[in-house]
Structure formats: C-alpha cells, structure tokens
Amino acid sequence: MTGATSIAYLKGVGTKKGAILREAGMVTLDDLFDYFPRRYLDRSAMKSISSLADGETVTVVGTVIKTQLDGDSPGRARFKAWLGDQTGVLELTWFRGVRYFSRSVVQGDSLAVHGKVSYFGHHAQMQHPDYDRLTPDLIESRNGECSDFELYNTGKIIPLYPTNEAMKQAGLGSKSLRTLIARAFELCTPGKEENLTSSMLADNNLLPLAEAYREMHFPSSHEQLARARYRMKWTELFYAQLLFALRHSEIRRNRAAVKFTHSGEVTQKLYATLPFALTEAQKTAVREIYRDLRSGSPMNRLLQGDVGSGKTIVAMFAMALAVDNGLQAAFMAPTEILAVQHYLVMKRLFNPLGLQVGLVTGRQRKKERQEVLAALGSGELHIAVGTHAMIEPGVSYATLGLVIIDEQHRFGVLQRKAFQEKAIHPHVLLMTATPIPRTLTMGVFGDLDVSVIRQMPVGRIPVRTIVRSEEEKGKVYDFLRAEIAKGRQGYIVYPLVEESEKMDLKAAVESYQELSSTLFADLRSGLIHGQLSPDEKESVMEQFRRGEIDLLVGTTVIEVGVDVPNATVMVIEHAERFGLAQLHQLRGRVGRGEHRSTCFLLYAKMSADARERLSAMESTTDGFLISEIDAKIRGAGNILGKEQSGTLSGLRVADLNKDFDIMQSARAAAFRIVEEDGQLRSAEHVMIRECYVRQYHDRFTLADIG
Template sequence: MSMLRMNSDSTPLTFVKGVGPEKARVLEAEGLGSVRDLYEYFPRRYLDRSRLKSIGSLAEGELVTVVGTVSRAEKERSSSGKALFRVWLSDGTGNLVLTWFRGAVYFSKMVRPGDLLAVHGKVGFFCGHAQMQHPDFDRLQDASAESGAKGVSDADLFHTGGIIPLYPVTDAMKKAGLDSRRLRAIILRAMESHPAFIDEHLPDSIIASHGLLEINLAYRQIHCPVSSEMLERAVHRFKWNELFYAQLFFALRYHAQKKNNAAVRFERSGDKTALLYSLLPFSMTDAQKQAVREIYRDLRSGSQMNRLLQGDVGSGKTLVAMFSMALAVDNGLQAAIMAPTEILAFQHWLGIRKYCEPLGLRVGLLTGSQKKKERDVILSGLEDGSYDLAVGTHAMIEERVRFKRLGLIIIDEQHRFGVLQRKALQDKSVNPHVLLMTATPIPRTLCMGAFGDLDVTLIDELPGGRKAIVTRLCHENSKPRVLELIRKEVAAGRQAYIVYPLVDESEKIDLKAATDSYLQLQKDLLPELRIGLVHGRMKPAEKELIMDRFRQGDVDVLVGTTVIEVGVDVPNATVMVIEHAERFGLAQLHQLRGRVGRGPEQSYCYLLYSRLGGDAAERLRAMEASTDGFRLSEIDARIRGTGNVLGKEQSGMVSGFSMADLNRDSEILDVARDAAFRLVDDDPQLRNPLHRGIRNYYTTHYHEKFSLADIG
C-alpha cells in the first residue's frame, strides 16, 4: 500500500539474499512477488515475552500462547487404530501435551525433540495434565540449530525479552522451508537491502494533529518492533490508514451525490399526509415522528435522498414509509416499495392498502406468482399513472414494469437484495429518492463502515402498550411443558408459531422435520387444535392461503421453516417456539422472536436445543438475557465477524481490512471519519497540492478496491 522508490514496488524477490528461484516461485504463488509485497505482508501476531503464560499457570478453557522446548515427540495409534502425533512441551514450570489427530505423519516430520516452539491454542485438562489439540505453532529454534550462527535468532530475541513477529505461512510455504522464522529473516534482509524511502501520502498537518507515526517508521516497527509502545503506534497508523481511506471513499461519493444527483423537490405536504395522520388509531412514537421529519427534509432538499432507516423488529418502520409515500403522491409522484419475499410484500400491501385506500390512493401488488390478467391490470395502471403506489417483490425490476412518474423508491430488508437488483429498480426513473429499510439492527460502527455515505435514521423506540417478550432457553426434553403453555394460550384465544431451522438449500431435511412435526402435532400432541404448515417448497398461493387463515384466526398453531422470519404481523400470536435453536444465527433468532409481542398481551419465546456448546451457547444465552436488537447485533458481530463491508461477503471474519477491526476500533473510526469528511468539505476534488499524496494514494490503492460499494 506504499509508494516505494527505486523500483522497490516491482523488484523481484530473487534480489533478496536467501530467496532462490524455487522459494521465489512458491512465494509468488502466495501473492508475494516483489519486495513491496514483503513490506505489506504483516505479521498475524507477535510473541512478547512479557505477555506469555507459563505452563504451570494455565487454566481450563484459556486461549493462550506459551513457549517451551520439546522433550518428547511420538507417533501413536488411537483406540480406533488411526495414527496420531503427540508432543510433550516443557518450560520449567510444567509440561503441556500437544496432540494432532489429523496430519500425524506431516507434523511428525515438522517437530523434533529439542525444538523451541511457541504454541497457541485452547487449553484443556485430561487426568490432571494440561493439553492442546491441533495447536498453532511457530518454531523459534530447531534442534539442529548450530550455536554461534550469524545474526539474531528468534530464540535470542525470546530469551532477551524482544518482540518476535509471527507470520502467516501456508503448507506450500512450509514444504519449501519457509516457516515463520525463515520468512521473518527474508523480510528483514529485504528491508536492509532495499530500504523503502516511502513517500508519505498524508500531509504533515494530519500526521501532527492525530499523533500518527511517520510511514517509513511505521513499516519498520510493524516488522521489527523495538518496544510494545512502538508496535502499538505502528499498528495504529495502519489501522488509521485503512479506516481513513475507506471513509474518504464515502465522503467523496456523498459529496458527489449531493452536488450532482439533483432530484425532484417535494414542495409541499398536502391533503394525503394530513389525512393519513388524522386516521391513525394510535399515537406515533417520538422516534417515528423524528424519522418522518428527517425524510421530509431530504425530500424537500432538491438533492437525491439516499437514507437508511433502521429499527428493531416491530418499531414501526412501515408507517414511516407510508408517510413518505403519501408525501410523494401529494407532490404528484408515484412511490414503490420492494420486499424480498412474497409473504412480506403481501403483508406490506395489506397494511399500506388499509391506511392509504381511505386517502383515495390506489395500491398495486406485483409478485412473480400473479396471474397474467391481474398483473396486466397493475402494469397498465402504473404506466398510465392510475396506480399511485406499487408494492412488490423483485418482480418489479422486470423490463415490462414501467412507471409514469416514479419519484420515491423504498427497499425493505435491503441487504437481502443484490446490488444489481437494487440498481435495476432505481433505473425505473431519473434520480428517484431512495429509502432503504432494515429490521436487522446494525451496530453504529458497522453501520458507519458499511453505509458511510448514506444518511442514517434510527428508530430506537417501540410503540407503547407492548410488554417485553419472556424468553426461555429449554432442553428439548422440556417440549411437553412448552406445548402445555400453547394449549393455555390458545384456550385464551391466542395463537402460536413453531419454527424449524433451514440447514441446506434443498430444504429436504428441514421439510421432513417440519412435516413430521406437523403430522405428530395434529395426530398425537395437540389433536384438539387447528394446525397449519408453511414451508419454502409450497407454491406462493398455497403459502398465502395458510398465512391468511392464520391472520384471520382460523389456524391456532402455525408450523413452518424460516419463511416466516420477516414481515409476518399477527398481533394475536403470543408464543414462538424455535426448535433446534442452536442451529440459528443470533440475528435470525431475534427476527423470529419479533413475530410475537406485537399486541398488548404477554408473549413468550422458547428456544429449544438438543446440544449446547461453543458459539451456540453464547448466542442463546444472549437471546435469553436481552431483547435489545442493537445489543444483540453487537454480540453477533463479535461472534461471527463483521463481514466484508466494502465488498460482496456479508459475514465471516474478512472485513475488507487487513488491520482494522470495526468491532474493536470504533474510536479510530470516529477520528478517521471526521478527518476524511472535513478534508472533502474543504477540498471536494482533492485538488489542493497539499493533498496530492492522498489523491494519488487513494486512486492507486483504494478506488478500485471499493468499487463494489458503489450502491448502498
């Protein structure tokens, strides 16, 4: 990511002492083809003697790094006859047993008695002995190392209290003799023989005001730290770089949108919006009113609105959307709302029609399962303007769908649509105002990282009169008691859901589980109740028939897979039972729980599990402890990782950054974001000569990288 003089960007690795053609070929296959690539190959962690744990002080369940000498190494056979490899490590305070059940032959060639190893893993105890299974390890010195060898070894650094960088290495690199220790030596030689002379891309004013380490020194300290303090400053500089340039991308795009994307100005609030407010049978929350005010301000600005409306399940986002749509009609325009599933689209259509038809508005529904005759009527009405509002699924992006005067687009559960799908709907008009909605609460820092160029409105208040949902974590053996609660709730005139997880795309496993449960409930467990079944393999018309019967109260218990996750609004339902809850993600569990508690009665959510451990235990205990979607989203982000906020991945530990972590680096993000937006406010085109370095660095290293974030 640096601009290196003297051709260091492209200097082949064979120019570095110790890298012959074969090693160079292996390194190039791993993306390390030049001296510059070595500079950018940051350590995965560091071995700091002051922060290590002794074997004698280890505790059950700790994730630790220890250093010791191999006293014994043996291949053995397990009780099933499979080969395993076992190593005894000692540091003078005790012994740690390392076991590999896979790759026994490979690891037996890698580790020998006398090796000095740094091992990293989770501690367990068996018969009083500390152990690790399949630990990560780095060799600091091998048994054959000659005393008096030239240079400073990792072992020397360890014994003198130095900080040792540990680099990620692949199996191919290890087979070529390139373990972390040898890779470190190569990087040190590259830095000595090809000094970087890196052009500092940040101006002195930014470096001074934010106390940043100069870039040459930062590279040196990231690979050869002289102290913990200097290492922390180097890491801070690279994290700041990544977050600053990510936010610079958003700042540049935000400024360009406001300047160049002129949109129709909504001049007035008229009869439709006033009448809608007067017809509401309840009071809006303060958060809803504030959301409407912020959206109205955007729509009246003359610049294209690009706003994200996020709120917890049941917070009333659809009502806010309805006021936005009514304002569009007051200004002679049409509005459209797109939802990811037919069930959700139909739910929106019912709710919007209920409130908007009394205003004299015509609301059309477009889905893929509609009959041609019905569909043709809607298409004609949208094109000639006789339909004011459209609600639908991705069927709305088809070429045949044309609007007369589309001015506002609302995309619900926007993360479930692809970038191109969202763009296709926006292309139905010229610079329409865009409102994105999500019921999946996003932590503030992740929201800034993923939607840095959008204006964000948060509805953080639930409608009054609702009671907190009682959530209970239960072993599946407790199911009879849960079914008894369902009986009592139904006897009191209420309804319930029983949901099964969706594990694979074919749904065969889950469909069988849901169908078998449905039949068993009908025949044996709840024969006196009216049971309905809904799943993803049913035809849309069949699903909607069951859902409508449930809404009308003709079905007491709805059994299904996760097709009911979002959008189902039946205030009379008070019990949610989630089978095999350990197989659900935290966000999905929270969404499912949000299907109950939508009326004035006390509601319950039962999380049934068969086995509990690891991340699943943390997820389910968090669900039991909290109903705050934003708090749960923070826990979920920590468990699952942030996802690639600047690319295609939506989950996993890849965030699009090599150093920064949006979960942990919120303070750096705040400062870097402020610096980026201030810079663009002062110099929107980065034409100031003082900003030439930033402009060149951004263009070279970040502009293309962020291209996948082009549409919010």
C-alpha cells in the same frame, strides 16, 4: 525494482506457488507487503497447559497427541483433538466446519492454538480455537547464531499470516511467507511514497509509512508494533471515511433531485385512517424524512429500528408523500416472503386511499409479471413492492421519485446502485430491523443521515424469554398447548443453516408431520418454509393471520414477514445453532398484541459461545444492546451479513468493532480536508487525491472524485 514488480521475480516463487499466491490476491510485491499478519505469536505471552486459568484468552503451543470425530449428521458432529506439552493436555473441540478440521488437524501436528480457556472438572478445554501449524524451529529455542531469515522465524514476536488450504498444501505457510516478504524487502522499500500529508502525520502522531510497513512484518518491540498497527488502521479508516466525505459533499452539491413541495390528500387520509397512534420516535423519523424530501437534494437516509418498532408505517408516510407530489415509490425487500408481507400490508392500507400497489418478484407467473410491469411503466401503479427482480434491466418506472430498501444489509452495493439508477437522483431510504452498533453505523454508513426508532409502540409488553434444554421440551409443549387453549396461536421454528439446508428442511418437515399427527393432532397446524411457492406461502400466512391455523411450524422464513398479534408463544428448536441477531428477529414475531408473550429457546448441546448468546437473549429484549453484544461475540465483519460490501469489506487491518476512537479521529480529518477542498485539488491535497484514486478507489467504489 518497485512495488509494482511481479512476485514471480522473488526467489522461491515458481509457477505453481505463483499461481496460488495470485489466487490469494498477491500479484505484485506491493500486494505481498499489504498481506498483513492476522496475529502475532509472542513467546513471552505463551503459557504452559498446567498454568492455564479458566476464562483467560491465551496462546498455547504443543503437539496433537490424539484426534476423534464424533457423530456423522450435520449439526450433531463434532471434532476433538488433544494437544499436549510437557506439563499437561488441552482438549480442543470444533462443532462447525467439522469435516474441514478433521482433515486439517492430524496426530503429530505441532500447533499454536489461541482461544478462550474453560474447564470441565480438572480438564482444560478450548472451543473453536484459532490455530497455526508450526515448524519445529518455532517451538524449540535454538542455540548459536542464526541467519537473518532464521531470525524472522524465531524472533520474540512472530507474525502469523492468514493461509488457505491451497497455500498450506503448496508449502506457503507462515514461515514461507515471512521468508518471501523478507526477500521482497531486500528488493524494494514499501511505503517510500507517503499517502498522508506531513501535517496529518504530525497532528496524529503517526509513524512514517515505510517504518510502519517494516514493523508490521518484522516487529522490533510491542510498542513499535502497536504504533505501526495504529498507523495502518488510521490510514485505512481515513480513506474509508474520505469516501463518505466525498459522497456527502457531492450530495450536498447536487440539487437535481425532485423537490417534494407539499403533503396532500393521500398523506392526510393515511394519518386519519391509522388504527393506532404513532409514537414520538416514529413522528420524529417522519419529520426527518419529510425535511430531506423537501430539501431539493437527494435524500440518503438510514432508518434503524428494533423489531416491531414500526419502521414500515414510517416508510409508508414517505411513499404517501411521493404520490401526493405526483411520483412513484418503490419498496425492495430481500426475500419473497417479506415482499409479499409488505405488499399485503400496503395494499390493505393504500387501496382504500385510491392508490394502486403492485408486486414484482422473480417467481411470478409470466402474464402476471408482464401486467404489473406494464402498469409500472405507464404510471398506472403508484407503488411497487418486490424483491431484487425490481432492478432487472427490463423493469422501468414512469416517474420513480423514492426508493426504499428494506433490510438493506442483505443487498450488495451494486444492487443498491442498480435500483437508484432506475431514476435520475431518486430519494433513497434504507431500512434495517437489525439495530447496528454506532461503530458500524459510522464505519459502513458514514455518508448517510440516520434516523433511529428506539421507542416501542404504546402498550407493547416485553417478550419473556426462557432457555430450556431438550429434556424439558414436554413442559414447553404443555405451555404452548395451554396458550392455544386460551385462543392464542404459536410458532415452532427449526434451524435452517446453509451447510446442511436440505437435511435441516427434511428434519423440519418430518417434525411437522409427526407433531401434527401425534402431540398436536387435535390442533390446526400449518407448515411454512422457503421451498413452498409464493402462492402456497401467502396462503399459509393468510390462514395464520385469520386465525384458521393454531400452530405454525416452519424454518427461519418465519424470521420476517409474519405479523400476527394473536401469536403469543414461540418455540425455537436447536436455538444454540442460531446467531443472536436471528434469534432476536425470530422472537420479534411474538409480543405484538395485548397478551403477554413467551419465547422458549430449546438447546441440545451448549457450547461456550451458544451459552453467551442464549444468556444475552434471556437477559434483554433491547435489540440495540443485543447488537452490541453480537458485535463483541462475532466481530464487526459478520454483523451486517455476507452481501454487505463497500468500506466494510475493503478493510484489511482496522476492526470497526474495536477501533471506534481511531475511526472518529480519521473521520474528522477526512471531512475536514473535503470541507476545505472538495475536489482535493490544492498542492497539499493532490497527493491524497492521487493515492485515493490509485490505491483505494477500487476497494471503495461508491464515490468518484469529480
């Protein structure tokens, strides 16, 4: 049999289990071999509850002796379980996914829990631990002889596999998967065909692929397991970086992009009419973009900049250059409120220069949309600003030469490709206000040139951030009122999370109604949230900008699209429910003017993770530093959002947050062989080419080998 053999041939895989395995992505034996453990249970590293120390991350095995569900409203519920061994009791708490955990963790379960230990008094605790349900043979040592299969389940280093609820209900837990994988190894040998050259193995001290597969599933020692994991990570990152090397090579070969030859009247007028001076970092970014646009090769650049660093004006200079060269520019934003904000800013600056700017969104009135699209197709519109509605099939451009995608991590790869296909080899500028750690920049945008704006505009005063409990809300509101009395403006933001969006929105609206009729009845208050129509949002935003609203209350739509220099106070309710990146984005709405600004983070219940996030917010306003902290807390895979696909979602073993050194090594090798052999046609490299096309091309679909 071969790795392409169906798992249906494995003993123990019936019709029902086969269907569940297929749903989890395991169709062939090769799929089963590639279903790597998510963690390993090392008996020598397990600790008894009485020996736990505050702050350490450990694995504890025991039995659930009691469970308790507290609270019934989203955001307030929590689930607790008490795990006992012969030495003591460990309290486990979940604040998220409460309903799921309350059903899946029940009294009498034997669990291996893994997490960070904290103490409340003399009581050991873990919050949101990873856990695996264990069978008795994993807890109690056995005497006498064991069969081979038993050894797989009771050895010193035990692989634990990711399982979903359907797998668990069908009896496909870690033990069953280990048994199936052992049987698969008896039928064929994974990795018999190498996917790296012998010189690459020797140069990088890598295990042979077949040996690495066996050690991944049945480790013989910690040292060999470490070498196997390194081999798998290196290979995975090599093929991910090979994608970038191929794309980079293809872009360099492709001279079909329109060449911008000059900066003209529009560019000069824009510079002359700016009400502020560009920072040196902005000027550098503009020069780098201009150099790309004049090169004749399609620009493929990422512009990173912290909140308020001035990326939009840099993009506008690129757009002005496009118009000077007789081309259209299109600017796509992830949300309607952000698209409207950019549209208003660009219209205000571009209209006096004689440029026509149009807005394209999905919720426009039909007649208005038709007029905009007609003007866009005829070339009457120089610049289009909008949402993903800009890439729909019916939208065409007369002379599109420049594509700009703002907050690009909120768009999937296919959406970006669809935008680029609206013209022949357009220049592309991706922008993000979420500073990205260098590991992610290289791992996800390895084929892009990168411009970074780390310098804030002159005179920008850092925002003071203060963490306060709900009990101190009265004092916080007093401060807010005092600032408004000085002629300033402020925000109050309520959380809006996916799992309880309707209830959150209702709470925000009710809180606004109460505040505007009681505590702040004498102030001019406004409400903004995602359920308002575009016209309603625009109206509220414009009133706030003009100073007709003192206090803007809303949900996280305030995160983007609202730029009011006179706003000096932000109060974020239930700040413990927000992620670091979102808190930083929200904070960026204040501190944009000449007056000192303050951001209050109000919390109701503080978990260990929340304390770490809020402490980070209090300690720094540097978005790049915050992104590094965020990556450590949440892991690299969560930083760029759910919509980010490409190499990040294709990684199964490597962790971009932790494996930077491996990635550098793999990247160097990938770029080296593509530089030597751009189409991977040589006898030495044809195996790499075939493996990429066969195994990795579907996962990393951004580049083709010609």
